[in-house]
Amino acid sequence: MGPSGSTPNQIPPHPSNLQMHESDRTAIAAVNAGDPHAFRALVDRHSRYAHRVAYRLTGNASDAEDVVQDAFLKAFRQLSRFEARADFRTWIHKITVNCAIDFIRARRHRETAHDPADLERGLVAEVPSSHGPTPDRALLSLEIQERVTVGLGGLTPLERAAFMLRHLEGRSIDEIGTALGLKTEATKNSVFRAVRKMRVALEPLMDVRHD
Amino acid sequence: MTDPSPHLTHDDLVLHYYGEAADSAVRVATHLRTCAACRHDSERLQRTLALIEANAEGEPPTGYEATMWARLKGQLDAPRPWWRRLVNDGPVRWAMAGTLAAVLVGAFMAGWLAREVAAPPPARVEATDTDTAAAVGKRVLVAAVGQHLERTQMMLAEVLNASHGAAMDVAVDRARAADLVATNRLFQQSAELAGDAQIDDVLEELERVLVELANAPADLAPADLDALRARLERGGLIFRVRVLSDQLRARQEPGPLDQTKGSTS
Numbered sequence: 001m002g003p004s005g006s007t008p009n010q011i012p013p014h015p016s017n018l019q020m021h022e023s024d025r026t027a028i029a030a031v032n033a034g035d036p037h038a039f040r041a042l043v044d045r046h047s048r049y050a051h052r053v054a055y056r057l058t059g060n061a062s063d064a065e066d067v068v069q070d071a072f073l074k075a076f077r078q079l080s081r082f083e084a085r086a087d088f089r090t091w092i093h094k095i096t097v098n099c100a101i102d103f104i105r106a107r108r109h110r111e112t113a114h115d116p117a118d119l120e121r122g123l124v125a126e127v128p129s130s131h132g133p134t135p136d137r138a139l140l141s142l143e144i145q146e147r148v149t150v151g152l153g154g155l156t157p158l159e160r161a162a163f164m165l166r167h168l169e170g171r172s173i174d175e176i177g178t179a180l181g182l183k184t185e186a187t188k189n190s191v192f193r194a195v196r197k198m199r200v201a202l203e204p205l206m207d208v209r210h211d
Numbered sequence: 212m213t214d215p216s217p218h219l220t221h222d223d224l225v226l227h228y229y230g231e232a233a234d235s236a237v238r239v240a241t242h243l244r245t246c247a248a249c250r251h252d253s254e255r256l257q258r259t260l261a262l263i264e265a266n267a268e269g270e271p272p273t274g275y276e277a278t279m280w281a282r283l284k285g286q287l288d289a290p291r292p293w294w295r296r297l298v299n300d301g302p303v304r305w306a307m308a309g310t311l312a313a314v315l316v317g318a319f320m321a322g323w324l325a326r327e328v329a330a331p332p333p334a335r336v337e338a339t340d341t342d343t344a345a346a347v348g349k350r351v352l353v354a355a356v357g358q359h360l361e362r363t364q365m366m367l368a369e370v371l372n373a374s375h376g377a378a379m380d381v382a383v384d385r386a387r388a389a390d391l392v393a394t395n396r397l398f399q400q401s402a403e404l405a406g407d408a409q410i411d412d413v414l415e416e417l418e419r420v421l422v423e424l425a426n427a428p429a430d431l432a433p434a435d436l437d438a439l440r441a442r443l444e445r446g447g448l449i450f451r452v453r454v455l456s457d458q459l460r461a462r463q464e465p466g467p468l469d470q471t472k473g474s475t476s
């Protein structure tokens with residue numbers, strides 16, 4: 001990933017590289033032939049990955065689980081259309097993102113307006129101030145993880161969704177706005193606020209060497 | 212973006228990072244080459260965002276796959292309703308999709324005619340004796356989607372051809388877009404049921420644009436109008452709609468059904 005127009009890691013590489021796993025094909029063929037239990041192989045192989053995708057967007061393990069369940073049900077019902085497609089993981093990734101967007105849109109009414117400045121002040125208070133940088137890589141890694149988690153936890157659901165769709169899914173601002181039902185400026189502002197909050201959360205680590 | 216400061220703003224840097232600076236891309240790049248302070252800030256932003264990538268995933272607990280399967284299994288085992296078995300099994304999918312499309316067309320046209328008396332009547336699609344139920348269904352869907360695409364094209368053409376740099380009153384277009392969204396969604400469901408990926412994909416993309424227009428302010432500002440135009444032009448959406456519209460029209464013209472022609476699915 002890099003700045004200025006580069007495409008973030010939209011779809012992480014499949015473990016078996018570009019080839020769809022042979023057992024995926026076998027399972028898909030069995031389901032399409034009338035054996036719904038063969039679908040378990042696909043759930044076993046891809047649900048953990050789908051959960052990570054859903055969690056990035058929803059920021060909540062329980063919500064992510066609901067999204068994954070919905071995504072796999074949709075995949076099951078549309079599996080007869082899948083044959084010509086290249087890779088099941090790519091397909092389930094797309095379905096999961098769309099299900100997460102639907103989920104986020106459905107819960108938008110719970111989103112409350114915040115003054116970004118207040119949130120930033122709150123976030124600063126939430127970040128443990130006693131954690132100074134440490135040269136130990138393991139501890140540093142833990143601290144990064146902790147601060148990212150706290151930072152993401154300080155985002156509103158809409159900010160998180162807009163930011164993750166832009167940052168990790170590589171969606172354009174226009175696409176995000178359409179998906180989330182926001183105007184372009186509102187979408188940009190959601191991303192701007194999210195990045196600003198993450199910078200506040202991670203700022204103490206910026207002068208630490210990560211190598 | 213109108214910050215009088217000679218330095219780049221946070222928002223400038225974020226848009227630049229994501230390649231969304233568009234109008235200000237040259238200004239930002241030029242400034243970064245010459246301003247050490249902004250370059251430093253930009254580098255810190257890059258490092259911050261890079262940290263998030265590797266640490267944003269929530270790892271599910273051990274045994275997650277079994278839990279998920281337990282949640283899914285009951286729903287996969289549940290007997291499918293008769294209409295779903297009918298839809299999913301065999302070539303009758305097209306007939307079902309066509310029937311659904313016919314109902315949708317009827318409902319939509321009833322509403323359309325009630326509002327716009329001058330609107331042309333829907334094209335009738337008559338089956339021959341040799342038609343199979345599936346082919347009839349497919350042809351009804353093709354005809355209905357073709358009409359829908361032409362109607363949508365006409366409306367979007369007005370947006371594309373509006374004066375540059377001026378606001379546009381889209382109050383009427385908004386209402387039409389809202390109507391078209393509902394129809395578009397139903398046709399997409401029909402195409403999905405029928406397994407027609409080409410129609411499905413175009414309608415999916417079209418829906419996003421229609422939703423955007425339906426939710427736009429009545430008096431669309433020049434910048435928003437330009438953004439909408441850019442969206443229509445990006446990815447060749449209008450071109451794809453025209454091509455599909457032409458293809459659907461061509462598929463309706465011959466008397467015999469297109470059973471021997473390649474399907475779009």
